[in-house]
Amino acid sequence: MKEVVVIGAGKIGSTIAEMLAATGDYRVTVVDRSAEQLGAMGLSGQVATLELDIGAKGELEKVLAGKFAVLSAAPFHLTTRIAEAAAAAGVHYLDLTEDVASTRRVKELARGSRTAFIPQCGLAPGFISIVANDLASRFDTLESVRMRVGALPQYPSNALNYNLTWSTDGVINEYCEPCEAIVEGELVEVPPLEEREEFSLDGVTYEAFNTSGGLGTLAETLKGKVRTLNYRTIRYPGHAAIMKALLNDLGLRHRRDVLKDIFESALPATMQDVVIVFVTVSGRKNGRLLQETYANKIYSQRVGAVVHSAIQITTASGICAVLDMLADGSLPAKGFVRQEDIALDTFLANRFGRAYAQHEVASRLAS
Numbered sequence: 567m568k569e570v571v572v573i574g575a576g577k578i579g580s581t582i583a584e585m586l587a588a589t590g591d592y593r594v595t596v597v598d599r600s601a602e603q604l605g606a607m608g609l610s611g612q613v614a615t616l617e618l619d620i621g622a623k624g625e626l627e628k629v630l631a632g633k634f635a636v637l638s639a640a641p642f643h644l645t646t647r648i649a650e651a652a653a654a655a656g657v658h659y660l661d662l663t664e665d666v667a668s669t670r671r672v673k674e675l676a677r678g679s680r681t682a683f684i685p686q687c688g689l690a691p692g693f694i695s696i697v698a699n700d701l702a703s704r705f706d707t708l709e710s711v712r713m714r715v716g717a718l719p720q721y722p723s724n725a726l727n728y729n730l731t732w733s734t735d736g737v738i739n740e741y742c743e744p745c746e747a748i749v750e751g752e753l754v755e756v757p758p759l760e761e762r763e764e765f766s767l768d769g770v771t772y773e774a775f776n777t778s779g780g781l782g783t784l785a786e787t788l789k790g791k792v793r794t795l796n797y798r799t800i801r802y803p804g805h806a807a808i809m810k811a812l813l814n815d816l817g818l819r820h821r822r823d824v825l826k827d828i829f830e831s832a833l834p835a836t837m838q839d840v841v842i843v844f845v846t847v848s849g850r851k852n853g854r855l856l857q858e859t860y861a862n863k864i865y866s867q868r869v870g871a872v873v874h875s876a877i878q879i880t881t882a883s884g885i886c887a888v889l890d891m892l893a894d895g896s897l898p899a900k901g902f903v904r905q906e907d908i909a910l911d912t913f914l915a916n917r918f919g920r921a922y923a924q925h926e927v928a929s930r931l932a933s
Contacts (some may be wrong), residue, residue: 568634568893569593573620573648575600576733578662578688579639580607581874581882585918586889587612597629620647630655635892637885638662641735646671649683656681658892658899660885662688664740664779676902682892684903687885689841689877690715690797691782692905693922696913697845697860698784699906704858705849708792713781714765714774714844716800717877719836720865726809727802729836731877734826740799741809742819743778746785748795753785759810761796764803767844767861774798775806783904792849800842837866841876843922864922883921890916 568591572583575598586592587609595614598604604615620626620640630636630651635658638648645661645668652659653675659682663669669685676683686692694713702708719729730737744755762775780797788795813819818828841864848857866875874882888908891897896912914923 567591567593569595569632570889571630571633571636572596572639573626573636573644574598574639574641575603575607575615576639577875577878578733578881580609581878582637582639582886583607583613584609584872585882585886589917591893592889595629597626620644620651626651627654630657633657635660635889637889639885641733642668642739643735645669645685649675649685652681652683653679658682658684660684660687660889660892662686662692662881662885664688664691664736666743666746666779669783673902680900682897682899682901682903684888684892684897684905686782686905687888688881689717689843689884690780691784692884693880693913694780694797694843694845695782695784695905696908696910697843698847699787700910701845701847701858701860702788702792702849704851705847705856706851708788708847708849709855710794710846710848711784711788711792711796712794712846713784713797714800714842715780715797716772716774716842717880718800718802718840718842720838720840721836722802724833725804726833727805728833729839730829730833731836731839731875732881734829735822738822738825738829740777740779741813742822745776745778745797746781747776747797748785748789748792751790751793753789756796759806759813761798762806763798765844767842768863771803772800772842773803773806774800782906784906787904787906800844837873837875839876840865841880862922879921883918887913887916887918890918 583594587594597616599619601617638661642663642665645663649672672685717731747756777799818825843862845860864876913919
């Protein structure tokens with residue numbers, strides 16, 4: 567049995583802990599500075615909890631000593647602190663961050679490390695990079711890779727057409743920070759909330775626009791190999807225009823704490839959500855210009871007695887599958903590991919990765 571530490575007792579952290587503990591293969595400790603948050607998880611006695619301020623010098627390192635891995639489900643601004651503690655304690659490190667600067671620091675820490683550092687193990691960045699790289703590998707040469715992901719309410723009921731399904735800090739960060747893309751073969755930064763497009767899937771119209779971090783390390787991996795590479799977040803039409811008014815016209819990009827308070831006071835959370843994964847790759851095979859598309863929808867579902875949202879299921883399944891593959895030797899045990907280093911078939915065959923595979927099969931059968 568491998569001992570792991572999960573940092574963060576929120577919706578995603580508690581789901582990760584629940585999934586891992588249920589296998590009987592992992593002894594899980596969840597760490598959070600809030601005793602109230604730890605108590606609200608409602609998990610079985612199989613999961614240990616520890617109230618701790620991870621910012622206290624040397625305290626997290628003590629907790630990690632002798633453990634197999636630490637999984638960060640904490641806000642993005644704590645990513646580097648947790649990664650540095652993992653490096654000091656000599657344990658494997660996995661996270662869910664979409665923050666570009668944090669991932670650069672993780673990559674630095676991985677240089678010469680005797681343990682694995684695997685950032686961006688969630689949905690986007692994460693699973694979407696695994697899918698995109700798999701599609702791209704089927705072509706002789708690449709023209710474009712377009713990646714679209716959204717976590718949306720099934721039943722939108724406000725002007726934003728949105729409910730809180732993910733970290734509020736994370737959503738605001740990806741709406742505000744510059745976005746990486748490859749344009750005409752060059753790696754560039756493009757502004758968030760721009761380059762809006764509309765598309766339809768299963769009879770529903772969506773919009774998509776630039777947000778930060780979703781490409782993960784794929785932009786660096788495919789630089790020089792593709793003409794166009796971009797990532798955009800999927801929302802219902804009208805969302806981007808309102809967000810641009812809030813962030814740009816009202817200046818709330820410079821007062822993120824105010825925007826966070828507004829969101830959490832006015833936008834209800836929902837467990838009735840849907841995650842959409844939509845990746846299109848074009849390129850040449852045997853001299854012919856062809857296109858391949860991966861489209862998948864994952865809905866909230868009941869696991870045992872508890873209903874888990876789609877974003878909980880997809881995000882937690884992603885990082886749990888990567889941990890499982892690390893534990894069974896399917897992934898490198900040291901250094902920096904990219905999501906695109908993970909084979910899609912191996913991921914989908916994993917007991918946690920099947921959360922995606924089952925829905926992919928169902929969608930193909932229904933089409």
